[in-house]
Amino acid sequence: MNPRLQVATYVALVLLTPRPAQPTPWIQRRGQCGSWGPEYARLHSDVLAGRASPKYLVVEGIEGLSDSLSLVAGMLYVAMLSGRALQIRETLPWSAAYDKPNIDWRETPKDSVLNEARLTLRTGGPMPTNETAFELIYKGSLGDLGDGADIVTMFGNVGVINVLFNNPQYKSQLYRMGLGPEIAYGCALEYLFAPSLAIKQHFHEEILTMTGDALKIGIQIRLGDSYLKGGVFEDQKHAEATLETVQHFFDCANQLVTTFRQPGQQVVWLLLSDSLDIRSLTKSTYGDRVLVKLDEPSHVAGMSGNEQREGMIAAAGEHWLFGLADYHVISSIGGFGRSAALRSQGWDTIFELDVHQMRSVQCDGLHMRPLSWEQIANHAPFV
DSSP: OOHHHHHHHHHHHHHHSOOOSSOOOOOOGGGOSOSOHHHHHHHHHHHHHTSSOOOEEEEEEOSOHHHHHHHHHHHHHHHHHTTOEEEEOOSSOHHHHEEOSSOOOBOOOOOTTSOEEEEEEOOSSSOOTTSHHHHHHHHSOGGGGGGGOSEEEEEESOOOHHHHTTOTTTHHHHHHTTOOHHHHHHHHHHHHOEEOHHHHHHTHHHHHHHTSSSEEEEEEEOOOGGGSBTOTTTTSOOOOOOGGGGHHHHHHHHHHHHHHOOTTOOEEEEEEESOHHHHHHHHHHHGGGEEOOOSOOBOGGGOOHHHHHHHHHHHHHHHHHHTTOSEEEEESSSSHHHHHHHTTOOSSOEEEEOTTOOSOOOOSSSSSOOOOHHHHHTSTTOO
């Protein structure tokens, strides 16, 4: 067997093997996340076991998956720097989609004598710069969060990583830990989450392909919530989706292939879209080149029961797979594609297009540059 094929097969089998229930050693993606993980895991374990002060940071996302991931990722570092155990309130079925490779982040019952502060970081657009909690994360001492309450419960839909890296009290410490703002988001997700067995089973073939040697282009086409089952505007009539209106996404992907494909290298496109029409039409047009699930896309925050569980598995699985792509072509609206691409911890891989731009593109890294970190970070409410 070809040695490269042997390696790819081994990696795929490892990914498809169920993880043990107990925490496992932190394997840092691409070795660039620093060495803080085991130390925080010990602190987290000590808090839960009563060996350390009962200080908790409980996070509750109040929108869909990508917004909630943005909040959770930043709050991991807030918890770590303030000596708190991070926990996630499962208003979404997190445990159905994710294993817990390093800390058990599920919310636990608390002693009634502990006091609680409830804070909110929420926005529908610009960052909430007038909120006390945001101001404290930006330039204050994290020990004062919630006036030092035993339990700080943080509701929200925004990220704070870029804000935290501008806090003069913690910026140098974060860098000394081996983190930078460009990789901190991906490192947080790598530390907190691994795909569950349900995801590994549902995306078995996709995992085999996305962990192979092909040139992998992720394409995310977002048309809007009216195309999603359970979306905020699902009841509003939307225009029929056609490939012609989004052809520039595929043109961009082809240009990336022309520029970056190695001799003899296979090519695969991983397509994400909130439109089932776009998914189906792309598969029928481009055939085996495209990896795409033909399940009806849903907004997990707008679902309940088993439908929400299945929607969470589908959304989290596609989000995780998208981070395995070598290059990413994403829509300019929404945070799903942007956050999934940044999970890869790659450099200069994200090309952003407007769904309605209807013009020729040159995605070659020269005529059209990939997004810079500043462009990513300044796109509220992402990081």
